[in-house]
Amino acid sequence: MTLTVHKKQTILEEVLHEGGPVATHPMLIAAAAAVVENPFAGRYVEAIEYFMDELKPLGMEMARALIEILGNDVTRIDGFGKGAIVGAAGELEHGALWHVPGGYAMRELLDDSKAIVPSTKKVGPVGTRLDIPITHINASYVRSHFNSFEVYVPGAPAADEMVLALVMSCGPRVHERVGGLKASEIKGEDGLR
Amino acid sequence: MKAIVRKYQTAVEETLREIGKDIDPPTRKATAMAVIANPFAGRYQEDLSLLMDIGEELGDILGRKAVAALGIEPPAAESYGKAAIVGSNGELEHAAAILHPKLGKPLRAAVEKGAALVPSVKKMGDLGTAIDVPLGHKDAAYVRSHFDGMEVRISDAPRADEIVVCVSVTDSGRPLPRVGGLTHADVEGKDGLR
Numbered sequence: 001m002t003l004t005v006h007k008k009q010t011i012l013e014e015v016l017h018e019g020g021p022v023a024t025h026p027m028l029i030a031a032a033a034a035v036v037e038n039p040f041a042g043r044y045v046e047a048i049e050y051f052m053d054e055l056k057p058l059g060m061e062m063a064r065a066l067i068e069i070l071g072n073d074v075t076r077i078d079g080f081g082k083g084a085i086v087g088a089a090g091e092l093e094h095g096a097l098w099h100v101p102g103g104y105a106m107r108e109l110l111d112d113s114k115a116i117v118p119s120t121k122k123v124g125p126v127g128t129r130l131d132i133p134i135t136h137i138n139a140s141y142v143r144s145h146f147n148s149f150e151v152y153v154p155g156a157p158a159a160d161e162m163v164l165a166l167v168m169s170c171g172p173r174v175h176e177r178v179g180g181l182k183a184s185e186i187k188g189e190d191g192l193r
Numbered sequence: 194m195k196a197i198v199r200k201y202q203t204a205v206e207e208t209l210r211e212i213g214k215d216i217d218p219p220t221r222k223a224t225a226m227a228v229i230a231n232p233f234a235g236r237y238q239e240d241l242s243l244l245m246d247i248g249e250e251l252g253d254i255l256g257r258k259a260v261a262a263l264g265i266e267p268p269a270a271e272s273y274g275k276a277a278i279v280g281s282n283g284e285l286e287h288a289a290a291i292l293h294p295k296l297g298k299p300l301r302a303a304v305e306k307g308a309a310l311v312p313s314v315k316k317m318g319d320l321g322t323a324i325d326v327p328l329g330h331k332d333a334a335y336v337r338s339h340f341d342g343m344e345v346r347i348s349d350a351p352r353a354d355e356i357v358v359c360v361s362v363t364d365s366g367r368p369l370p371r372v373g374g375l376t377h378a379d380v381e382g383k384d385g386l387r
Contacts, residue, residue, distance in 0.1 A: 004210060005210065006208070007209060009206045009207070012202065012262070013200060014201040017199055019199075026200075153206075154343075155344075
């Protein structure tokens with residue numbers, strides 16, 4: 001079974017302000033989504049784990065695309081997340097195949113990325129929107145970087161498709177001011193603090 | 194700059210396979226969007242020239258962002274379109290002031306030429322309202338393979354006092370065009386129609 005990609009989408013968002021002071025450096029969020037054929041649609045397949053290996057090159061390609069869109073400077077990228085939307089003839093477990101190829105690709109390319117990549121997934125119809133969680137790449141508890149980004153691909157996923165998405169960001173929420181662990185205070189030992 | 198921009202968003206969509214057939218090279222389209230404050234929200238303003246100037250600024254900024262997102266040189270752009278969503282404290286005419294008088298000239302500079310009308314849509318909307326930006330060939334409106342559209346939305350815009358302004362640019366037509374008509378190769382590009 002080989003991977004078939006139907007469509008690719010990238011989005012770059014630059015947030016300058018949200019009613020408060022205009023940021024010196026806009027907060028950047030980039031998302032990459034791929035609409036792929038779900039080889040397991042329409043029936044129960046027990047052995048699906050092998051498909052993670054087929055998704056690995058796609059994960060790397062999407063992670064590289066995000067780094068390029070964000071200005072090719074990995075030192076500025078400090079947030080990430082991932083998600084999957086499975087079409088109606090698929091199973092939630094199919095979306096779980098994205099955890100390894102999506103997450104490891106980003107952590108391989110980003111320095112000091114000890115934190116778990118936050119994620120979400122669901123089964124849904126064409127046009128389903130998914131709120132992908134974002135956290136700091138090196139310490140999950142950094143409060144200024146708890147964020148999210150909504151992803152959807154018009155016209156997808158069809159019943160036998162999956163939308164696989166990765167998100168990276170540069171900088172905290174544009175007007176972050178609710179305290180907690182700061183990015184400057186990260187110990188960087190356990191991926192949490 | 195006259196526009197007060199809250200955020201920009203640029204979306205690129207690339208189609209590699211459609212109904213079991215490979216699309217080679219893939220078709221690609223981009224939409225650059227700006228979420229701006231509506232200077233005339235909540236009141237009737239007779240003179241809309243400020244919005245016309247904002248349209249001129251955004252035609253340049255968004256046109257260049259869309260072309261850059263496709264990674265192409267300006268002459269490689271093939272079709273374009275524009276749209277605006279006005280938040281509930283504004284007026285549909287605000288979108289018209291941004292889109293129609295002055296946005297086109299800098300957009301045409303960004304795609305190098307653009308003899309054809311820039312197709313457009315506008316509507317009132319709320320946070321997360323989607324809009325289908327119409328697409329037409331940049332030099333010859335009758336090119337049938339390039340009649341298309343691109344759906345975009347920003348989840349947190351427009352707020353009531355905001356306007357979302359969209360500019361779309363492509364480097365290709367539909368994935369599998371086969372309904373005849375004028376083709377990209379046969380464009381004369383003089384009158385904007387054929």
